[in-house]
Amino acid sequence: ETGVTQSPTHLIKTRGQQVTLRCSSQSGHNTVSWYQQALGQGPQFIFQYYREEENGRGNFPPRFSGLQFPNYSSELNVNALELDDSALYLCASSLAGQGEETQYFGPGTRLLVL
Amino acid sequence: AQSVTQLGSHVSVSEGALVLLRCNYSSSVPPYLFWYVQYPNQGLQLLLKYTTGATLVKGINGFEAEFKKSETSFHLTKPSAHMSDAAEYFCAVSDLGGKLIFGQGTELSVKP
Numbered sequence: 001e002t003g004v005t006q007s008p009t010h011l012i013k014t015r016g017q018q019v020t021l022r023c024s025s026q027s028g029h030n031t032v033s034w035y036q037q038a039l040g041q042g043p044q045f046i047f048q049y050y051r052e053e054e055n056g057r058g059n060f061p062p063r064f065s066g067l068q069f070p071n072y073s074s075e076l077n078v079n080a081l082e083l084d085d086s087a088l089y090l091c092a093s094s095l096a097g098q099g100e101e102t103q104y105f106g107p108g109t110r111l112l113v114l
Numbered sequence: 115a116q117s118v119t120q121l122g123s124h125v126s127v128s129e130g131a132l133v134l135l136r137c138n139y140s141s142s143v144p145p146y147l148f149w150y151v152q153y154p155n156q157g158l159q160l161l162l163k164y165t166t167g168a169t170l171v172k173g174i175n176g177f178e179a180e181f182k183k184s185e186t187s188f189h190l191t192k193p194s195a196h197m198s199d200a201a202e203y204f205c206a207v208s209d210l211g212g213k214l215i216f217g218q219g220t221e222l223s224v225k226p
Contacts, residue, residue, distance in 0.1 A: 004157075031212065042118075042204055042216030043158070056213055090157055094212060101212045105150070105158040 002027050004093050004106035012112045013081050021076040021109045023091030031055070031096045032074040033103060034066060037088040049074055050096055078111075086113045116141045116207050120217035128225045133177075133192040135220045137205030140186065146208040147188045149179055152219075153201045161203075164188065175199070200224045 005024045013019050025032050031050045035043035045058035049068035063079040072093070078085055088110050092103035121136040139145055146165050150158040162173025169181040179190045188205060202221050206214045 006157075033212070033214070035214070040219075042206075042218050043214070045213045045215070048212060058213070092158075092214075096212070101208070102148070102160065102163055103212070103214060104160065107157040110155075 004091060004104055006089075006091050006106040006109050008109060009107065010110045010112075012114065014114050015081055015083060017081050017113075018077065018079045019081060019111060021078075021089050021091075021111070023074045023076070023093075023106060025072045025074070025091075025093035026104050029093035029095050029104075030072050031094045031101070032068055032072065033092045033094070034074070034076045035090040035092065036060070037090055037108070038084075039087070043090055046076070081113045083113050086111060116145070116209055116215050118205050118207050118215055118217035120203075120205050120220050122220055123218060124221045124223070126223040126225060127195045129197055130194050133190070133195045133199065133222065135190040135203050135205075135222065137179075137188045137190065137217060138186055139188060139205070139207045141207055141209075143209070147179075147181060148206045148208065148214070149173065149177070149188075149190050150204045150206060150216075151201050152204065158204065161190070195222075195224045197224050197226065 033048040034046040037043040047057040052068045067075045088108045090108045092105045094101045094103045117140045148163045149161040164181045172178045205217045
C-alpha cells in the first residue's frame, strides 16, 4: 500500500507568479484535502475534493484553486502569489463513506515566495 | 463553529517522565478527535483518534488520550518520554464534512 506523495518537495517563486502543487492519494482513497501550514502555526484547511468536485472550502481567496483527476490524484494551483503564501502545503487523502474518514498526510511541499 | 485550543505552545520533560499535552475543543456536534505528530521538515503522522465508543484511546508509540465530554478535553499522555518523542504535536477536531480544524500545536522537548 503506497502512502500519500507530494511533489515537488520544495519550490521558490517570486511574487505575482503562479504555482502548481501535486498530490497522489493513498491507494484506495477517493478524497483529497489540502492544508496550508504557515511557520509556527497549525495547518489551515484550504479545500477538499471528492469525485473530481470541490467538496468544501476554507477561508481562502479564489486564486487558490484545485483539481482532482479520475485516479483521485489532485493539484493545488495558486495564482498571483503573495509573500504570505510562503508555507508548507499539505495534502491528505481519505476514504469517504466510512464514517470517520481519517485523513492521512503526505510529506508536504514547502513554498517560498520572494 | 468548531475550534481547538492547545494549552502550552512548548512543553519540556525529562527522559522517562510523564508526557501530558493538553487539548480542549469546541463543537456543536459529537466530535471526531485526532492527535497528529510532526517531526521536523515532515508531514503529519496520525497518532490516535476518537470517533465513538471507548473514551480511552490507545495510539502508536505508547501514546494514549482520553475523551472527556464534560470537560470538552482530549489530552494526550505517555507514561515515559523517550528522546525520539521530541516533535510538534497537533490536536484536531473533524466536522461532519471531514474538514480538520487544528490547534496551534505543542512543541515537545525531551531532556536527557
